[in-house]
Amino acid sequence: MLMLKTATVLEVISKRRRTARPAAHAGLAKNTVFAATHSAEDTLVLLDATADGLTAEHAAERLSAVGPNTIEAPTKTLARRIADAFIDPFAGILAALALVSLYIDVLAVPEPQRDPSTVIVIGIMLLVSGGMKFIQEARSGNAAEALKDLVSNTCTVLRDGERIEILFDELAPGDVIRLSAGDMVPADARVITARDLFVIESALTGESEAVEKTAATTVVDGADGSALPLSACKNIVFTGTSVQNGTAMALVVATGSDTYLGGIAKMLNGRGEKSAFDRGVSSVSMLLVRLMLVMAPAVFAINAATKGNIIDALLFATSVAVGITPQMLPVIVTTSLSQGAKDLARRQVIVKELPAIQNLGAMDVLC
Known part of the structure; x- marks a missing residue:
């Protein structure tokens, strides 16, 4: 089922080009930049998480604090x-x-x-x-x-050290998710371990070829990562992309409107041409x-x-x-x-x- 909005494809592209922020940071959250440019261990420390995932109680507290992992367009009164x-x-x-x-x-x-x-x-x-x-x-x-x-998507997450299936909406920063071939990526996440992981990012970048993702730390120009483009984030999987093949364990670093896709949604929700x-x-x-x-x-x-x-x-x-x-x-x-x-x-x-x-x-x- 296709849903058409007023903005055309060309209007969307021109609108993104006119934004004041550099293209490299059109939606990249601070946690995402940190996770890309630091080791998985450092990112776990930043998010107060472990490789075995969050406890159910801890996850509920974070979900209550940051809100559900959804990208919602503002409803008109x-x-x-x-x-x-x-x-x-x-x-x-x-x-x-x-x-x-x-x-x-x-x-x-x-x-x-x-x-x-x-x-x-x-x-x-x-x-x-x-x-x-x-x-x-x-x-x-x-x-x-x-x-x-009618649509409900689920993902595999570690809770209390065990793998369970939960809805995308219930993910919180610090959760550890398991990805495998055919999965949709539910949130922006830092790859912890990967095996032959290839992700299709055409929805975000337009690149038709699948991109290989690894756990290696991204090397950037400048200590603050100001020159970090989306294509350089080889250790980050983004919301809205899908796994072509391979498996991985990844640490959720951004959910909902804090994701890269959420940043795009914010720009599109503004008044366009x-x-x-x-x-x-x-x-x-x-x-x-x-x-x-x-x-x-x-x-x-x-x-x-x-x-x-x-x-x-x-x-x-x-x-x-x-x-x-x-x-x-x-x-x-x-x-x-x-x-x-x-x-x-x-x-x-x-x-x-x-x-x-x-x-x-x-x-x-x-x-």
Whole structure:
């Protein structure tokens, strides 16, 4: 089951390049750097752990202190979801016109002459467009959460000197895990012993060939490890990678958001660049604003000068502004995107945010 987010592949890459931190430390925790550049014995001392693993009581204390070993995207509140669905530049223009029309056609005229039809039409368009977007994204979010509940990964860990199977979420720094061919790496860990261990790191580095991992200490330029690249960490296995072949015992040094993958997730959870869809909507909105700023005052001035009735001139200028704005455009766009989301859902693809439909369709090459 594939889940699409708004950010495209190129946006993700460009966003990582623009971060202030050097690429070598885009997510490497201090414990990870220490573990890579020091012996396994020194790392055990740092984490107050032993090669036989933690006790169940000690592991529970650490898990309570650092939290579960999960990388969770921040969930949107109801208010945030409503704001994302209803607030955009085009909706802002329509809302502004509705307020102007409300004053001119309803509030500023006597009872017999009131005509709220323009306000009602614009309000219905805004409600339909935003409501469809809100409902579609709520359904997609619920489906994505349901998928998470169906998946549970386990790993082999030493607890009280014995090998047991636990969920990834229950790992804590200082745990000693056993890795073998086919295993997913549950946390960033320092290799203690290894036998023909090859790990696939393509999810992090893009390198298609498996990388050999050993227990040897990494030699770096500089005492603080400031020049340590990810590719140099031959004694560290990272969350999100998988074991191609071989076996190993490894000491967990970072979990959850402290892992390298967690650092990437933090960057992606920030506000990224506008997508092509958002830029298009903003461009159309600004064009309409410029047209209204030119046309409405010109029409008002001409009518006021020729007819001498300022109220009628203002009403006519407002009508021109409303006529310039295509009220049905948000509904048409949202309907089209929703239909695309439904088509993808039939092919077992969850679209969490509707603008991702346009991004996917605009791609020439998908890697």
